[in-house]
């Protein structure tokens with residue numbers, strides 16, 4: 001079976017292609033820079049150059065592909081990311097449909113839709129809707145923060161914890177979230193290929209524990225052998241916390257700001273179909289953190 005992984009040079013895609021190779025799949029990767037991709041990726045992977053924002057560059061990319069993973073976002077580019085991500089998904093859906101791809105598997109974000117949903121989480125949901133217009137079967141996964149070395153969102157947590165022993169924070173530290181370890185995410189994504197019942201389904205995935213961001217930071221600190229004091233205050237607005245996190249972490253602001261805006265939204269699994277269709281022992285938060293820190 002031939003698998004196309006877009007976003008293979010990124011965080012989730014990088015772990016996924018390693019896992020797919022270990023399970024003897026033929027893997028093709030799409031990147032906007034073939035030379036950099038070849039340097040970075042295992043030599044068994046066929047690297048194709050193409051840009052989903054430039055449909056003319058996608059010729060032949062989907063040829064003989066059975067399953068294509070969509071693991072792309074344009075967060076780092078600034079305010080226009082919503083429009084760009086919709087256009088990128090539409091170009092991908094059109095090209096994959098035209099080539100007769102059988103299945104597409106997407107990983108987006110958890111979070112209840114509504115007027116309060118942050119632009120980043122709303123955009124992840126819009127991409128899901130656009131991908132659903134293709135003629136293949138779409139399996140759409142939704143996850144909260146993924147814990148692993150190289151995850152932009154987990155890196156923000158790790159840097160805040162390692163640089164600040166005392167934090168005065170806005171109320172968002174109390175928002176519930178359901179972090180998931182990267183090994184569990186790759187297992188879900190790969191097993192979806194092997195599980196026909198997941199065709200056409202939307203699957204919410206999360207780790208075994210629901211935690212507030214405060215608990216996540218405290219437990220990350222404990223795993224790193226540090227003590228952390230968090231004092232949530234009602235007067236600190238989310239806008240101020242954006243500037244404050246900019247000062248403490250070195251995550252580029254075009255990535256950190258949309259992620260921080262989403263901290264007000266609860267991101268918890270409400271639909272348990274994934275656990276039914278793809279039962280697995282999920283990694284406890286502390287173990288996933290320990291592994292991520294060791295890998296860094």
Ligand SMILES: NC(=O)c1ccc[n+]([C@@H]2O[C@H](COP(=O)([O-])OP(=O)(O)OC[C@H]3O[C@@H](n4cnc5c(N)ncnc54)[C@H](OP(=O)(O)O)[C@@H]3O)[C@@H](O)[C@H]2O)c1
Pocket residue numbers: 006007008009010011012013030031032033037050051052053070071072073074088107108109124143144145146147151152153154
């Ligand atoms: N990280 C998390 O905690 C998390 C949590 C929940 C869901 N997710 C979802 O997981 C997916 C992957 O996220 P990630 O954190 O792995 O992202 P990432 O590390 O930032 O990687 C993004 C990838 O997108 C590719 N890309 C961007 N624009 C492209 C374009 N125009 N054409 C082709 N490729 C393009 C890049 O490839 P090149 O630069 O090589 O072209 C890169 O490999 C996203 O859908 C995200 O919403 C992530």
